Amino acid sequence: MKKAVYINGIAAISPQHTFETAEFLPDPINYDDNYLLVLDADYKKYINPVQIRRMSRILKISYTCAKNCMQDAAITSLDAIITGTGYGCIDDTEKFLLSMLHQNEQMLNPTAFMQSTHNSVSGIIALNMKSNAYNYTYVHRGLSFESSMIDAMIHIQEGKKNILIGGFEENSKNHFEVTNKISFWKKNHIPSLALLEDKNIGTIAGEGANFFVLSADKTPNTYASVLDVSMLYKPKSYEEVAATIQLLLDKNNIAAADIDVYVSGLNGDSTMDSIYYEVADKLIPAASLLYFKHLCGEYYTAASFGLWVASMILKRQEIPAILQVHKQEKKQIKYILLHNHYRNINHGFYLLKHE
Amino acid sequence: MHSKVFITGKGVISSIGKNAEENYQSLIHKKHGLKYTQLLNTFHKEVFPVCEIDMTNEELIALLGIENPVGYTRTALLGMIAVKEALEDAGIEWKNNTLEKKYKTALINSTTVGGMRHTEEVYLDLLKPDIQSESESYIDTHDLGECTERIADYFGVHSYVTTISTACSSSANSIMLGMRLIQQGIVDRAICGGTDSLSKFTINGFNTLMILDKEHCRPFDNTRVGLNLGEGAGYIILESERIVNHEHKKPTCYVSGFANTNDAFHQTASSPEGDGAYMAMDQALAYAHLKPSDISYINVHGTATPNNDLSEGRAIERLFGTTETPKFSSTKPFTGHTLAACGGIEAVYAMLAIEHQVIFPSLNFKDKMEELTIQPTTDIIENYKVDHVLSNSFGFGGNNSTVIISKVV
Numbered sequence: 001m002k003k004a005v006y007i008n009g010i011a012a013i014s015p016q017h018t019f020e021t022a023e024f025l026p027d028p029i030n031y032d033d034n035y036l037l038v039l040d041a042d043y044k045k046y047i048n049p050v051q052i053r054r055m056s057r058i059l060k061i062s063y064t065c066a067k068n069c070m071q072d073a074a075i076t077s078l079d080a081i082i083t084g085t086g087y088g089c090i091d092d093t094e095k096f097l098l099s100m101l102h103q104n105e106q107m108l109n110p111t112a113f114m115q116s117t118h119n120s121v122s123g124i125i126a127l128n129m130k131s132n133a134y135n136y137t138y139v140h141r142g143l144s145f146e147s148s149m150i151d152a153m154i155h156i157q158e159g160k161k162n163i164l165i166g167g168f169e170e171n172s173k174n175h176f177e178v179t180n181k182i183s184f185w186k187k188n189h190i191p192s193l194a195l196l197e198d199k200n201i202g203t204i205a206g207e208g209a210n211f212f213v214l215s216a217d218k219t220p221n222t223y224a225s226v227l228d229v230s231m232l233y234k235p236k237s238y239e240e241v242a243a244t245i246q247l248l249l250d251k252n253n254i255a256a257a258d259i260d261v262y263v264s265g266l267n268g269d270s271t272m273d274s275i276y277y278e279v280a281d282k283l284i285p286a287a288s289l290l291y292f293k294h295l296c297g298e299y300y301t302a303a304s305f306g307l308w309v310a311s312m313i314l315k316r317q318e319i320p321a322i323l324q325v326h327k328q329e330k331k332q333i334k335y336i337l338l339h340n341h342y343r344n345i346n347h348g349f350y351l352l353k354h355e
Numbered sequence: 356m357h358s359k360v361f362i363t364g365k366g367v368i369s370s371i372g373k374n375a376e377e378n379y380q381s382l383i384h385k386k387h388g389l390k391y392t393q394l395l396n397t398f399h400k401e402v403f404p405v406c407e408i409d410m411t412n413e414e415l416i417a418l419l420g421i422e423n424p425v426g427y428t429r430t431a432l433l434g435m436i437a438v439k440e441a442l443e444d445a446g447i448e449w450k451n452n453t454l455e456k457k458y459k460t461a462l463i464n465s466t467t468v469g470g471m472r473h474t475e476e477v478y479l480d481l482l483k484p485d486i487q488s489e490s491e492s493y494i495d496t497h498d499l500g501e502c503t504e505r506i507a508d509y510f511g512v513h514s515y516v517t518t519i520s521t522a523c524s525s526s527a528n529s530i531m532l533g534m535r536l537i538q539q540g541i542v543d544r545a546i547c548g549g550t551d552s553l554s555k556f557t558i559n560g561f562n563t564l565m566i567l568d569k570e571h572c573r574p575f576d577n578t579r580v581g582l583n584l585g586e587g588a589g590y591i592i593l594e595s596e597r598i599v600n601h602e603h604k605k606p607t608c609y610v611s612g613f614a615n616t617n618d619a620f621h622q623t624a625s626s627p628e629g630d631g632a633y634m635a636m637d638q639a640l641a642y643a644h645l646k647p648s649d650i651s652y653i654n655v656h657g658t659a660t661p662n663n664d665l666s667e668g669r670a671i672e673r674l675f676g677t678t679e680t681p682k683f684s685s686t687k688p689f690t691g692h693t694l695a696a697c698g699g700i701e702a703v704y705a706m707l708a709i710e711h712q713v714i715f716p717s718l719n720f721k722d723k724m725e726e727l728t729i730q731p732t733t734d735i736i737e738n739y740k741v742d743h744v745l746s747n748s749f750g751f752g753g754n755n756s757t758v759i760i761s762k763v764v
Contacts, residue, residue, distance in 0.1 A: 081617075086498055088520070097471075100559050101479055105398035110563035114623050114751070117467070118499065118520040123752025126617040132634055135617040135754055136528060140518040141500035147517040154535050178481045182494050233507065233516045300498075345504070 005156045006355065007223040009073025009213035012308040013038050013065045015206060016295045020068070024312050025320045028295060031192040034185050035176055036206040036297035041065075047128075054111065055124075056092050058170040058209075062121040063128065065209040066166055070129075073213035073221060079160035080134040081122050082151050084144030084167045086300025088118035091172050121168060142342020145301040149229045149350070152214045159216075166211035167304025171297070176205050184298075186268070195268040195294035196325070203267040206297015210304035212311070218355060224314035224336075225353045227252045232347040238278045241347060245283060245337065248349055259287045260333045261319070263310045265340030266291035267298045272344055279339065280325075287337070289325040303340035303348050310336045314354045357642075360537050361606040361763070363594045364445025366437040366548075367703040369587035369690045370406035373418075374440050378700075379707050382715045383735050387689045389571055389583055397555045403567050405553055406585030406691030408433065419509075426492045428470045429586075431502035434550030435509050437588035437699075438462075441546065442510065445592040446604070452511040458543035458598060461515035462507050463532050465525030465549035467695040469499035472554040502550065515542050520695065522750030523656070524615070525549050526589065527698030527758050531613045533593045543598055548590030548699030557694065558584060564623065566660045572692075574657035574685035575664050575731045577722040582658040585691020589699030591706070608706045611743065611761040612643025618753035624662050629670030631755035632656075636674050636745060639757035647674055649743050650681045650759075652714050654701050656747040657685025657731070658692050667747065668727045677728035682739070684732045688718035698748040698756065705744035705760040713737050 012018040015036040017026050029039075038061060044052055046064040055063070062083070070076070087093075096112040117123075119137035126135050134155070138147035145167035152163040176185065186202035195204060214226065228251060232244045249256060262284050264276040280289045290313075296305040313319055317333055338350035367374065370388025371381035381388070388406040395407070415432040416424045419439070442449055454460060474497045477490035495501065503518045515536065519528050526549030533545030551557075561567050561584060568581040599606060616638065618631025625631065640647060653675075656667055675681060686704055693700055708714060717731035724730075743761045750756075 086500065088499075096560065097475060097478060097556060100555060101475070105555060105559050108559055108563045110560070113560035113563055116560075117522055117751050119522055119750070119752040119754060120622065122521075123617070123622060123754070126619045126753055127622065130619050132616050132619055132631065134615050135521070135752070136519060136532075136615070137521050137752075138517060139499040139520040140503060140516065141498060143517060144500070150541070151532065151535075154539050154541075157539060158535070174482060177484075178494055181481070181491060231515065231517075233504075233513045 001153055001157055001228060003157050003216060005153050005226045006215045006218050007212055007226060007311050008215040008219050008221055009069045010223060010308055010311050011065045011069035011072055012208065012210045012305060013041055013061050014208040014296050014305055015039060024316055025322055028193060028322045033189055034204040035171060036192060036204060037171055038208055056089060056115050058089050058091065058168060059115060059120060059124055062166060062168045062209040063124055066125050066164060066211045069211035069213055070164065075162050075213060078131050078133050078162055078164050080155050080163045081125050081131060082136045082148040082163065082165045083122040084138045084148040084301050085118060085169055086141050086144050087169060088139065089116050089120055090175055091170055092116040094172055094174050142300055142346030143231050143348060145304045146229055146231045146348035153226065153229065156214065156216050161216050163214045164211065165214060166209060167301030168209040169207050169299035169301050171205055171207040192294050196266060198268055199270050201269055201271050203269045203298040206299050206302065208296050208305055210308045222355045223311040225355050227351040227353050230349045234345055235347060238275060241275055242283050245349060248351055252351055254335060256284050257286050259284045259335050259337045260330045261290060261313060261336045262287040263290045263306050263336055263338040265293060265306060267293040275344065286328060288319060288327045290323040291325055292323060300342060306338050306340055307350060310338045310352050314352060358538055359596045360534050360593050360610055361599045362591045362608045362610065362706060363604050363606045364441040364592035365703040365706050366440030366444060367589040367700050368408060368433055368436045369700055370408055370585055371689050375703055375707065382689060385716060385718060387718055395553055397558055399558055403558060403569060404583055406583060407553055408586055426496055427505060428496050428502055429472050429552035430466055430468055430550050431505040433552060433588040434464060434502055434506050437590050438506055438510060438546055441590040441592050449510045454511040455514055459514045460512050461533060461536055461542040461545040462503060462512040463517055463529040463545055463547045464503035464506060465519040465529045465695045466499050466502055466551055467520055467522060467525060468551045468554050468557060469502055470496040471556045472552045475555050521754045522752055523694050523697060524748040524750040524754040524756040525695035527748035527756035528615055530610060530702060530758050531615060534610055534613060537593060537595050544592060544594040546590055546592055549695040550588035551586060551694040551696045553584060553586040568659065571719050572659035572688055573719040574659040574687055574717055575668060575724060576720050577724045579659045579661060579664060581660050583691045585693045587690060587693045587696050587700055589696055589703045591702050606763055607710050608760050609763055610758060612639040612645065612759035613757065614638035614642060615756045618755055620753055623751045625666035625749060627666060629666035631753055632667050632670035632749060633673055635755040635757040636670065639759050643759045645743060648679060650745045651741040652708055652744045653681050653683035654705055654744060654746045655683050655685050656749045657687055659687060663749065665726055668724060668729065672727060672729055680729050682714045682732045684715055684717035686715055701746050702758060702760060705746050708741050708744055709762045712739055712741050714739050
């Protein structure tokens with residue numbers, strides 16, 4: 001991308017202490033049931049009492065996160081609002097679906113249907129912020145957030161100034177049980193913080209909302225710049241993944257040895273993780289290898305939590321021990337490669353730079 | 356000036372035809388697709404008429420020649436049929452993984468229903484702890500991106516695969532993204548559009564909002580009470596000027612303008628003055644460097660809900676005036692409201708209007724709305740000079756999209 005893209009504001013509501021805290025991942029919380037939920041924020045600080053009663057949990061989480069993110073970036077107007085989500089508002093979708101099936105399609109309440117739409121979150125952000133700007137929602141599985149990032153970066157190339165983007169997903173018990181049947185999740189309960197110690201198939205289910213303000217201009221609050229983002233669909237081999245990363249580096253005139261930190265989407269699924277270890281060993285052995293899904297769980301847009309982690313590392317120039325698989329000592333953390341994949345079908349790559 | 360992007364192919368399947376030619380014949384012969392459902396087992400099947408494609412999934416699978424049909428949703432199948440026609444129309448080879456041999460291609464799909472049509476059939480089974488093998492193949496087909504990947508795999512698209520869901524403006528937005536990706540040089544060409552199948556979920560959802568009509572819908576009519584749902588898919592192929600010149604293609608149309616805005620008025624309703632709609636049309640005209648008077652025909656969103664038509668009508672009057680307003684009509688009475696697919700289907704209709712120099716009628720219109728001066732075209736107008744067609748698609752979440760399709764001269 002020709003014009004620089006800066007991350008000027010960030011916010012994360014996650015299963016960890018990430019929201020409204022000055023610290024970077026203090027007191028990591030362990031979960032024992034393979035099912036992680038976010039720590040509730042004080043939503044009424046951000047949403048008026050009349051509206052809050054009608055809003056679903058994911059709408060409250062996402063809207064609160066978006067608003068806090070704009071406060072962090074100290075901006076009040078936006079040139080675009082873009083969200084990414086795999087399942088959208090799954091709780092309201094299930095609620096409407098179940099009453100429809102149980103009540104034989106009669107006497108249904110419209111609220112759950114209205115809020116079940118995948119673009120409810122981007123819609124309510126626009127509505128509450130009175131923003132007439134471009135408003136999109138990407139719903140492409142493990143590339144939902146990456147699609148949002150690329151769209152936002154194109155907006156900056158087109159001359160726009162400030163773009164709000166977010167990835168969100170909510171966990172639901174029914175959805176967890178149903179997807180458990182096709183081995184998405186680990187059969188045995190494991191402590192989430194020991195995620196990589198379990199060598200069986202499946203991972204742990206998570207959720208969260210992670211928002212960012214991407215801007216054309218650097219500010220004192222800038223966390224990092226985004227040099228590039230690319231996506232890869234159904235790679236046939238490690239070589240294809242490595243070639244995509246190499247192309248991303250070449251396009252941006254960066255050598256593999258320049259990468260200081262590799263933030264990976266390792267999720268403890270023995271059938272899914274080997275690709276990250278191969279990248280770490282063969283392509284960027286000089287980089288520290290980090291992971292984050294023991295903190296947020298797996299979900300379609302978990303890469304947005306990875307971007308939050310990477311942004312914090314670049315701004316603060318520190319790597320909390322809880323993120324480390326193995327650490328290489330560096331004087332400065334200049335470049336980060338964030339790589340996440342969803343079931344080895346959707347790969348997303350982010351090249352980030354310290355500012 | 357922005358670099359020019361051409362439309363080199365189109366494909367459509369709807370209740371009025373399984374390809375562009377059949378759709379065109381139905382449009383000019385005023386043959387609508389509305390009837391009671393034959394395929395969907397809903398409590399409302401004899402209450403609300405729908406625009407259903409009269410082919411079973413097995414027939415759609417046979418039409419596509421799919422050998423192992425496990426896990427193909429109706430939404431994916433409809434999308435595949437329309438994409439296939441669009442690729443063939445554009446002269447793009449795709450068999451034996453040749454689609455991206457020369458040019459980087461994006462598939463930008465859109466949908467609102469995705470796998471829900473199947474989820475709602477098997478969901479109660481899936482909630483039982485014991486595994487039901489038959490139902491299990493539809494667990495991972497529920498989300499909206501799954502149908503896109505089925506389409507991508509069938510035709511061999513891998514460079515850029517994504518899905519947009521902004522309710523009823525989804526496929527108009529997929530066209531806009533295709534334009535921007537090509538202009539930025541991220542891809543050379545893009546398959547843009549959307550697909551949605553009928554489902555109990557959407558019929559019941561729109562019914563709870565009390566915006567379904569038990570009669571034939573009547574866009575822009577004073578007595579309108581709501582919409583009829585439909586199913587279908589529509590796609591166009593966008594290609595850069597470089598490809599068009601290099602391959603000596605002779606496209607008939609190009610996308611000259613587009614805009615997406617948000618009404619920021621209500622979660623599911625449009626503002627009474629149509630502010631979002633006005634801004635979308637105004638910005639699309641500005642992008643295209645066109646004046647309102649340059650527009651030959653507006654294919655309105657025109658769902659026939661009291662709220663949409665008032666909002667859209669007022670926005671049109673504000674922007675185009677009440678005396679020299681371009682011809683306008685809604686094709687929803689033919690196809691029903693196909694949700695995420697309507698922007699793609701209506702982009703194909705805009706091309707048909709340009710290629711045949713014809714204006715399609717708005718069916719079922721009798722009485723002018725008391726709040727408006729303007730009224731839709733009710734008869735087919737042939738030999739009409741159609742140079743620029745403005746196509747509107749509006750959706751829940753305040754989403755307003757306008758795409759302008761123009762004749763290549």
